[in-house]
Amino acid sequence: MTWFKRQSGDLEPSGEKKVRTEGLWVKCEDCRQIIWKKDLDANLNVCPKCQHHFRVDARTRLAQLLDDGEYTTDDLKLASTDPLKFTDLKKYSDRLTKTRKDTGLKDAIVNARGKLNGQPVIVSSMEYAFIGGSMGSVVGEAITRAVERATDLRIPLLIVSASGGARMMEGVISLMQLAKISAALARMDDARVPYISILTDPTTGGTTASFAMLGDLNIAEPGALIGFAGPRVIEQTIRQKLPGGFQRSEFLLEHGMLDAVVHRKDLKNYIARALEFMMPN
């Protein structure tokens, strides 16, 4: 028996809305400072206080990398057929439907063409928000097409990785994408067309174990998680805590696994410099 009862029905919303503050301010995941969202955007989504690199979505990435933020897209209609009719706690087809609605993309990749400091480039930009940027038949096909297009047109290729690896819900079909993309990259290598791999937070599993590590140059943003096995799997295997900074960009650089760790604000110039070196005058 409750002492007080609501009189009747639902509460009426008050006529005037409060000023919305949500979304205007962001807390830095690293230094916990409160940052004005506009400052963060103006700073390429890098914390102005501690230089922590926030994750950016595939299209923001393209806009940041390409001249005047302009580009055209390719292969955006590719969509998975859910070949295994995979179901775990949820249906894979339902996951796809929901993620497509949330991201406005058919899968975890945007292929684009544009210019970088005046140099035409082809870019494959991965979308981490789409099922962890996982690679199934669509991501595999889109990247392969980008590789082939770059090879045929002799335009340098950039792949921006942000991916947890192969997509479990497409089973070995996902695994075979590693072989498919790598085979296309072998041809591109034979044709001596430049490919620069840009590893961002996070790049793990089958993505690292294929195209992300196969660039003429493999460069990463600061602090990105990069590895083959995920940290939890390794901890379970070796039964001990991992040292701080393990599998971060700086760790890989120190172990000779990366060509450079480049701050987001310097990324464009670094790539432009490399392409100048690689392209015939």
Next chain:
Amino acid sequence: MDSAEQSKRELEDIERQVRHLEKAAGENQDARRQLQTLQEQIEALRRQVTTHLGPWQRTELARHPQRPYTLDYIERIFADWSEIHGDRGFSDDPAIVCGMAKFHGEDVAVIGTQKGRDAKQRVYRNFGMPNPEGYRKALRVMRIAEKFRRPIFTLVDTPGAYPGLGAEERGQAEAIAHNLREMARLRVPIVATITGEGGSGGALAIAVADRVLMMENSIYSVISPEGCASIMWRDASKRELAAAAMKITAEDLSQFRLVDEVVPEPPGGAQNDWDAAARMLDERLQANLAQLKAKSPEELAAQRYDKFRGIAQAFTE
């Protein structure tokens, strides 16, 4: 005890009971008829056990501790085996064996992951999970084979590439990636066989081949059923559901045309008769190599490219 073994024992138990009943039944026609139906049911069950194993039972067979491993097949199929060690950079990885051998009189390179049979050997072979050095050694030997125009056979039975601290430090991902790209353009015939567990990238890193065969009771998967279960179901014990959902058996993968051929095994599985299993594999290796040898190096490379370019297409546009 694994579940396949369990079904087998149950079946044997029923058979024993039926034999006992047969004696007891004597001349009673009605009992005889009933026994007859029981016998038929047993036959059906046995066929089910051996030919229609579920994905999890196949997984258990693929991991069976008495299954022949790479060196067992090498001993039975190849002659004049001389092992080649080391990656020339860091160490020799015992989880991958490489070497020169004769295959029906012809010089070939053989590369395979190797599991250990007893506790000491298992640790020495790191449970068949290679470190980066293993993959680098494998590629080094494949390059030697290419230089001297010798075909390459690979035998794959690994839970996966080792997810360890040192493996990460020394570039496990880079080693695998490098193999995938280089195998795609080797100019000699490559025949890969999944003999037991085909554990994801760690298996694929020596299986980018002109022909990919799977033994009848082997599995090939993007992640172990346990791994998939703990991620997707948040419960590793749902491994049987995960095994079924991921379509990892030879039969499934051949239906999806992800592998070229399924190599039959002796009744009940390769663990029951190593010699017969080796003979059956040998026969398929010979047939596939003969077809590949008829092709020029250019043709081989082009067809291998087309094979992997056209594989695993599961999209609309």
